[in-house]
Amino acid sequence: MKEDDVLSLIQIATAGTVAEGPGSALTAPDRSLTSEELLQLILKSLDDDQAVDVVQIDLRGKTQMADYMVICSGRSSRQVGAICEKLVDRLKRDHAHSSKIEGKDGGDWVLIDTGDVIVHVFRPEVRDFYQLEKMWSTPEQTASRL
Template sequence: MPTATTAESSDQLLARILASLDDDKAEDVVTIDLRGRSAMADHMVIASGRNARQVASIAEKLVDRLKHEAGRQARIEGKDTGDWVLIDADDVIVHVFRPEVREFYQLEKMWMPADAVASLRSGTALNAAQPLAQ
């Protein structure tokens, strides 16, 4: 279970990641709070790029920013194909997809409550970053 200090640092890391994704024009960014649900990370971020080149670029720039601005050595998988890139920044896991690949795997459906997924698909606003009810 993360301490208050750990939660603050993971929240700061999340903010840094979201800013980077915004700077690089990532689309359909969804944040899922995993605290209390998974030991692998505190947050999961799912985003899309318009094509394989943009997906790889978004991921590469994020890893570089984390290294130079926060001193974090994030691990990256899948950058060469650009279909689905996973960035493991310890407290935050980031998935960057091409839209077609994202639709196929539907990670939001696995990790978010059903009403939240329905709201996302209908286009209504929902703050997925809030802790999820058990």
């Protein structure tokens, strides 16, 4: 990369907008999202993409790995993949928030690590097999899902 290119990227980043391909732009965040704001953005994205049986689990005080865990299902491997791609893309595009994603190629169980919120998207059969929410939920949260 040329020195001029690096300087241009620095100028663009400090101006508040980073170009990412023709006709699109990422807006640099004014501030970091709180875990609660991030959770609400994730829940809205999952709702927009018709994720089913969405459960949110408050992990504060249980572990230091994240503040919240969200577990949901897609109706098929294809929908699981689409839900995950759109969520990661929205967070990156709208809030310059990067996420790590694992398992997208299989489409059975995809984990998205957004930092303060861990998202698991399953096919229903796989979710029923692992019963992940039972490990982390309080009895009231588990009962509300049944």
